[in-house]
Amino acid sequence: DTGVSQNPRHKITKRGQNVTFRCDPISEHNRLYWYRQTLGQGPEFLTYFQNEAQLEKSRLLSDRFSAERPKGSFSTLEIQRTEQGDSAMYLCASSLVSDMIYNEQFFGPGTRLTVL
């Protein structure tokens, strides 16, 4: 296991379609995070899981977005009825469970979504 992987790397879809992304964290990592990065901006937090429990969701995560981590391993992020404003890089990160402030999050390569 060499790191966090994300699939697909690129997705082009038409407005109104549903899309699903997958993230496979580093195997021993219990925490998994989703971020969204639009052009010219830094990543913005969307949600995170500890094992299979979704512990926090950002206001950015509208009703059209849903994330799951059914068995506490991989996670999926689904966007329903995509809009052009959803075009962005979707980044996944994972980390160990720790109460330390220094708890490095390891990022995947991202999925770049383009909504036409």
Added chain:
Amino acid sequence: AQKITQTQPGMFVQEKEAVTLDCTYDTSDQSYGLFWYKQPSSGEMIFLIYQGSYDEQNATEGRYSLNFQKARKSANLVISASQLGDSAMYFCAMREGLRGSTLGRLYFGRGTQLTVWP
């Protein structure tokens, strides 16, 4: 209010020279951590260096050092002896203390695009 502010959209430096990338932060927590990440054009975020709010010494990692000025709430990244491969987007990020639902998330700035020229 922005949690992390990076005021330099772009910076240019000649190879082998040092460069400082600015970062200021805003938090009312006493316990927090500051991170710098590098993002090449390929997209992955690469962790560079970390500074804890209680750390008395400035963090250093190889050619990277962090100029931490707590009273000014600044955490500038210094890259010494720049290399062509350092050309990338650099993000400053913060993780706040262990309270409530904020545990875990990172707040990022808008980034600084560094270009190293020969």
